[in-house]
Amino acid sequence: MKKRIVILDDLEDQNQLFLRLLNNANYKVIITETESHLLDLINSKYPDLVLLSACLKDKDVYLICKKIKLLEIGESIPVIFINRDQKYFDAETMFNAGGADYINYPFSSAEILTKIASQIELQTLRQEIKEKNNQLQKLIPHYQKLKLALEKAKLELANISNKNESSILPDRDYFLQILEKEWLRGARQRSSFGDVSETNISLVLAEITDFQAYQKNHEQELVKNCIDIVSKTLNATVKRPGDLVSHFNEGKFAILLPNTDQEGAKTVAIKINQNLSELQIPHHYSEISEYLSFCFGIATAIPSQALPASVLIDVGENALYTALAQRKGDAIMLDYV
Known part of the structure; x- marks a missing residue:
């Protein structure tokens, strides 16, 4: 099944660049220009990754990232910032807001695809570890009960x-x-x-x-x-x-x-x-x-x-x-x- 990526950006040429590149790499891409639509998409489409422009007009992109991380679903979704202009971007603030990585301009197709694939793979591994941990947490009481049952039986x-x-x-x-x-x-x-x-x-x-x-x-x-x-x-x-x-x-x-x-x-x-x-x-x-x-x-x-x-x-x-x-x-x- 294709991995889903949501892009929040208000630059048309930049959107088309990423859309072509990611479609060719077999990703399913959804582009939006509004914060509210982005949050709705996260809750309804369950994307595997979010690309967030670091220079949205009149928007605090770090605050948007924090809002994504406050969502129950968004907490586990990696967010990569698209950094087109260094004067609008601060890496430390991005990481503190919950961002996972960033892509610098001029854009390199290889760098974009590598960073996206790495973050999605990391997220998949985290999810597998979480599921294994949940299974283990269910089994621990089972073995504890069995131990108690065996001890009780020996006494009886x-x-x-x-x-x-x-x-x-x-x-x-x-x-x-x-x-x-x-x-x-x-x-x-x-x-x-x-x-x-x-x-x-x-x-x-x-x-x-x-x-x-x-x-x-x-x-x-x-x-x-x-x-x-x-x-x-x-x-x-x-x-x-x-x-x-x-x-x-x-x-x-x-x-x-x-x-x-x-x-x-x-x-x-x-x-x-x-x-x-x-x-x-x-x-x-x-x-x-x-x-x-x-x-x-x-x-x-x-x-x-x-x-x-x-x-x-x-x-x-x-x-x-x-x-x-x-x-x-x-x-x-x-x-x-």
Whole structure:
């Protein structure tokens, strides 16, 4: 996009000289002869630079420059003075008024273009630095909140048993082994005793919402600490003997609940999310929530030797994908095998 330059000058020949030169250099140029129009143009057109004649008839050009700098937009716009006659110009007064540079007569095309390009480039760099600084100022509270959340979580989990103090949950392979055992146990119990009500088995798949964004925008150690806190929270919540909490995939956990129907599994999921929410771990890059949250997929089945245990995972993952598609924290979807 073409850079915009506004010229305030009342000399026609000088205006035409600058207009031709700057148009050929691919700038968009607007010329005005009045102070009020100049200020209006700054507020409406957002120019990248102002060229201000140092010898406007009956005008205090330094005062005009000060007025430009008092504008919210004008404060950041570089002003270059066009100095046609040295007796009307004072460099020190110009700089004190907020001017950025000046061009002396006789005019050199190379000098004009170099000075204009330099000031516009400097302004672009200043703007980029300002934007980066604004982003940093937004991130600082985020990391401060995360630090406080981690410290709070450590205090709250200090009394957990030695088993639960471990930050490393069982892996997916171990989960699959236990699932297979529980499935076969439930199937045998049903086959031998005809007991249906007590053989329900439920699987809760819990995935951190927008986990990839969290992982992408945080240092590895910070992500590890976050997973550590989440793991401990899960272990502290799911306490019943025989229940199993394990890693499933990155940012995803599996909670196996033998002898648990769908309502019981839903209650566990709600409690997990409540405990995680209370930690208020910031998730600055989430489109869903400012804090870390889970989406849940719940599958419940009555084990049968006619079906593989993996069917519980398939149903649970389908429910989880449906919950994630809702694009909101704490979404819970349930399904039966």
